[in-house]
Amino acid sequence: MKKILFFLLFLVVSTFDAVKAADYRVKSFGARADGIYVNTAILQHAIDYVSQQGGGRLVFDSGIYVTGSLYLKSGVTLHLEKGAVLAGSIQPFDYVRDSLIGWTSLLFAYRQHDIGISGEGMIDGRGFEIANRVIDYIHSGLISDQLKNDRPNETMRPQNLYFRECTQVHIQGITLKDPGSWNETYDQCKNLLVENIRVDSKSYWNNDGIDVVDCDSVVIRNSYFDAADDGICFKSHDFTKICQNVVVDNCTIRSSANGLKFGTVSRGGFKNFKVTNLHVFDTYRSAITFAAVDGAEIENIEVDGLKAIHTGNVIYLRIGDRWSGGKKPIMKNIRISNVYAEVPASKPDSGYNYEGPVEDLPRNISPASIVGMPQYLIQDVYLTNIEMVYPGGGNPYYAKRGTTDAELDSVPLMADKYPEFSQFKELPAWGVYVRYAQGIHFENVRLTAKQRDYRPAVVLDYVTNAMVKGLSFNEPDSKKKKQLFIHQSKYIKK
Amino acid sequence: MKRFFTTFGLLLGFCSPFLAISKDYQASLFGIKSNGSTLNTKAIQKAIDYIHDQGGGRLVFYVGRYLTGSIQLKSNVTLKLHEGAVLVGATSVYDYMANGQPQALIHAEGQENIGISGLGVIEGNGRYLLDAIHDQQEKGFLTKESPTIPGLLDFRQCKGIQVDSVNFWGAAGKVQVYSACKQVRITRIAVISKISTGNTGLIFSNCSAVSLTDSYVETSGKPFLDEGNNVDMEVKHTSDAKGIPIF
Numbered sequence: 001m002k003k004i005l006f007f008l009l010f011l012v013v014s015t016f017d018a019v020k021a022a023d024y025r026v027k028s029f030g031a032r033a034d035g036i037y038v039n040t041a042i043l044q045h046a047i048d049y050v051s052q053q054g055g056g057r058l059v060f061d062s063g064i065y066v067t068g069s070l071y072l073k074s075g076v077t078l079h080l081e082k083g084a085v086l087a088g089s090i091q092p093f094d095y096v097r098d099s100l101i102g103w104t105s106l107l108f109a110y111r112q113h114d115i116g117i118s119g120e121g122m123i124d125g126r127g128f129e130i131a132n133r134v135i136d137y138i139h140s141g142l143i144s145d146q147l148k149n150d151r152p153n154e155t156m157r158p159q160n161l162y163f164r165e166c167t168q169v170h171i172q173g174i175t176l177k178d179p180g181s182w183n184e185t186y187d188q189c190k191n192l193l194v195e196n197i198r199v200d201s202k203s204y205w206n207n208d209g210i211d212v213v214d215c216d217s218v219v220i221r222n223s224y225f226d227a228a229d230d231g232i233c234f235k236s237h238d239f240t241k242i243c244q245n246v247v248v249d250n251c252t253i254r255s256s257a258n259g260l261k262f263g264t265v266s267r268g269g270f271k272n273f274k275v276t277n278l279h280v281f282d283t284y285r286s287a288i289t290f291a292a293v294d295g296a297e298i299e300n301i302e303v304d305g306l307k308a309i310h311t312g313n314v315i316y317l318r319i320g321d322r323w324s325g326g327k328k329p330i331m332k333n334i335r336i337s338n339v340y341a342e343v344p345a346s347k348p349d350s351g352y353n354y355e356g357p358v359e360d361l362p363r364n365i366s367p368a369s370i371v372g373m374p375q376y377l378i379q380d381v382y383l384t385n386i387e388m389v390y391p392g393g394g395n396p397y398y399a400k401r402g403t404t405d406a407e408l409d410s411v412p413l414m415a416d417k418y419p420e421f422s423q424f425k426e427l428p429a430w431g432v433y434v435r436y437a438q439g440i441h442f443e444n445v446r447l448t449a450k451q452r453d454y455r456p457a458v459v460l461d462y463v464t465n466a467m468v469k470g471l472s473f474n475e476p477d478s479k480k481k482k483q484l485f486i487h488q489s490k491y492i493k494k
Numbered sequence: 495m496k497r498f499f500t501t502f503g504l505l506l507g508f509c510s511p512f513l514a515i516s517k518d519y520q521a522s523l524f525g526i527k528s529n530g531s532t533l534n535t536k537a538i539q540k541a542i543d544y545i546h547d548q549g550g551g552r553l554v555f556y557v558g559r560y561l562t563g564s565i566q567l568k569s570n571v572t573l574k575l576h577e578g579a580v581l582v583g584a585t586s587v588y589d590y591m592a593n594g595q596p597q598a599l600i601h602a603e604g605q606e607n608i609g610i611s612g613l614g615v616i617e618g619n620g621r622y623l624l625d626a627i628h629d630q631q632e633k634g635f636l637t638k639e640s641p642t643i644p645g646l647l648d649f650r651q652c653k654g655i656q657v658d659s660v661n662f663w664g665a666a667g668k669v670q671v672y673s674a675c676k677q678v679r680i681t682r683i684a685v686i687s688k689i690s691t692g693n694t695g696l697i698f699s700n701c702s703a704v705s706l707t708d709s710y711v712e713t714s715g716k717p718f719l720d721e722g723n724n725v726d727m728e729v730k731h732t733s734d735a736k737g738i739p740i741f
Contacts (some may be wrong), residue, residue: 028633028635029588029630029635030585030586030626030629031590034531036531036532037531037533038532038535038536039531040536041563041586041588041589041591042586042588042589044588045588045591045635046635049635068536091524091532091534091536091537092525093524093536093537093539093540094536094537131524137525140523142523142540142544144523157550283686426498436506
């Protein structure tokens with residue numbers, strides 16, 4: 001698989017070999033970089049014109065270009081020079097909620113090819129201002145919305161970009177900032193290359209870093225994501241589609257939700273991923289979450305090189321049955337290696353804008369968890385060369401789930417619930433908890449608790465075929481403690 | 495005194511369909527800005543659509559400069575420009591585009607009971623708009639044969655139009671065009687537009703029941719043009735800059 005994915009990386013990247021296209025300067029179309037004028041009509045004309053001429057770069061000199069919704073067209077790259085800012089209008093009526101796509105966005109592309117955004121400039125969605133103006137209009141009756149959770153529906157707030165069914169998409173160098181909803185979504189695209197970008201997405205609720213939905217042949221590399229919601233998020237909206245052949249390399253994530261995530265919408269599936277050299281820090285939920293809760297098939301996933309510092313959880317693998325419509329979920333062949341993680345006792349995203357919600361309490365620090373369902377086991381997970389450092393200190397008087405039969409069986413299934421590592425509330429292990437799985441391989445896994453915890457380090461519950469080779473524990477005052485607790489499991493080799 | 499009441503009564507009778515539905519909506523409700531620099535096109539359009547959907551009323555502009563591109567007036571909506579309110583035309587031709595063609599700043603087709611009233615101004619920014627059009631044509635970004643130069647007002651197949659007391663300044667193209675409209679009442683307007691020879695003041699074709707009274711039209715093109723097939727047309731107390739009656 002390694003070879004195949006590196007070949008893919010080569011293929012995706014090499015298709016973007018510089019075709020020397022003509023440059024057009026937006027100012028020559030009359031665009032104004034004064035930070036005030038709403039350039040929508042001018043920029044749309046410029047995009048249409050360059051596309052009709054066979055393509056080229058539309059160059060933005062330094063300055064602030066305000067605009068409403070635009071549609072990028074085939075052959076056109078928006079080139080934002082250093083100091084150039086494409087700024088979202090703060091007037092909600094300047095945006096389109098696209099009827100085919102079903103979302104609002106600053107930049108759309110639908111069924112276009114050879115499109116891109118490049119340069120050292122910035123897209124600034126001004127999401128906080130726009131979302132709050134949408135709220136004003138909802139209260140005054142101009143826009144109708146239920147204001148669920150006292151916020152406008154996420155499809156009514158602008159993302160920075162939403163590209164659907166596009167091929168040869170190249171996003172390079174830019175900063176994407178302050179969207180009103182998700183930040184950048186690529187939906188059913190093929191040959192997507194995202195590199196050297198910087199995302200600052202914590203200006204309003206649902207601010208993801210990047211969403212890749214049902215895409216094929218994707219490379220995301222050398223990029224930085226700071227997001228209020230999930231950082232790098234792969235989704236599968238369509239039962240008949242899949243996210244596949246994906247390389248994520250050398251990326252850094254800070255999130256008030258999950259770092260790298262599959263789901264939550266997870267219908268078709270996720271196959272052939274290689275994630276290398278990932279750094280996650282100050283992240284509220286899990287550094288990595290793979291969820292198959294809507295019938296997804298998750299297969300052949302490799303994570304090699306994860307540094308998770310100050311994250312609320314390290315790894316969460318989950319099969320559920322939420323919106324599957326009868327489709328059978330699969331999760332198998334997940335290889336996670338070369339991981340160093342530190343989990344804090346306190347809230348890891350404290351102080352960031354739009355902190356993650358405090359929930360599922362009372363609960364001591366949660367372990368990394370691999371949780372399938374009785375009829376849908378998670379299969380063939382390889383945990384190799386892993387060190388996880390926990391705060392320990394789990395106090396049974398605050399929250400307790402012991403290791404008696406009754407207590408272990410009392411962990412709820414929660415098959416149809418939103419999947420988060422904390423959803424079961426208190427879990428019976430402080431390091432790793434595995435339930436309903438088959439073929440779990442521990443090799444050279446070191447678990448440290450800084451303070452004594454009432455729970456064992458590892459619980460295997462309803463697990464068949466586990467291989468434990470080099471699993472070590474480090475916990476103060478725990479000499480006689482049985483750190484590996486096995487329950488209702490068979491074929492466990494140590 | 496008797497005459498006053500008669501006139502008043504007639505006026506009331508004429509206005510009653512408008513009065514019955516005249517709810518006022520202030521521009522700020524829609525986030526429309528009076529600073530002269532925020533381009534309000536989409537917000538003004540949203541306001542018109544919304545008032546239209548609510549059954550009609552007046553979109554009210556108080557003192558300030560309201561920058562906009564082309565907007566489409568809808569049935570039962572009146573734009574009320576209070577003294578000091580200036581509707582300022584954008585200077586990029588692309589802000590006037592609809593379906594690939596530039597439109598007049600305020601246009602309407604097939605609408606009923608529409609109006610513009612008040613002591614305010616509709617400023618076309620025609621000099622800059624024309625320059626921008628020529629610039630874009632020279633660069634080839636706008637096809638040479640693009641014929642329409644945006645004017646200030648273009649109403650087609652509309653019924654029940656009232657234009658009252660408004661100042662019309664500086665159009666790039668034809669100032670006001672009325673085509674196949676019925677029951678058009680224009681009174682106390684002042685047109686000053688001397689940007690180009692294309693600045694015809696008021697153009698009528700295939701209209702009926704038109705009244706143009708107590709107005710002033712100063713243009714570099716013809717102040718008034720009857721393009722034919724107009725019936726029941728009355729023009730009174732309306733002259734050009736030299737005091738010559740225009741009809």
